[in-house]
Amino acid sequence: MTQPTPAAPSKPAARIRETSPATTDPLSTDDGKISVAQGVVQKIAGIACREISGVHAMGASTSRAFGAVRERIPGSSGPNVAQGVGVEVGETQAAIDLDIVVEYGVSIADLGRSIQRNVKQAVERMTGLRVVEVNVAVDDVYLPGDESQDTTTSPSRVS
Secondary structure (H helix, E strand, C coil), X not given: CCCCCCCCCCCCCCCCCCCCCHHHCCCEECCEECCCCHHHHHHXXXXXXXXXXXXXXXXXXXXXXXXXXXXXXXXXXXXXXXXXXXXXXXXXXXXXXXXXXXECCCCHHHHHHHHHHHHHHHHHHHXXXXXXXXXXXXXXXXXCCCCCCCHHHCCCCCC
């Protein structure tokens, strides 16, 4: 008697990654490849994050202080829209980290979800990259009337 040969063990479905032809990759064409620089993704993410009501500022306290000094220098390029934005960009994917200051009274959980949704949509729509994660770190809460960050109200020491 012959024994039936056992079928080859199948791999779990979660480990199988089926890739379709290059038609699913919007950054590859018959004419060549399109690459998106890290700075481009940073700027798009920074602008998209600032569009959400409840975001007072972006960046950790040190980077916000340096940004405030840089903005006051005559001839500077103005505010840095990429401040508080960290990105990792691959060939087809991007991961984004945001450091924000929220306005007092805003629901941080709701604000975070709104930021994630808006940033992901903006980056994917403009670059064609697939955003795999948007991490939001709340570094501070802005309190109305707390003008310790604004030095324009302090009296000048020189005339």
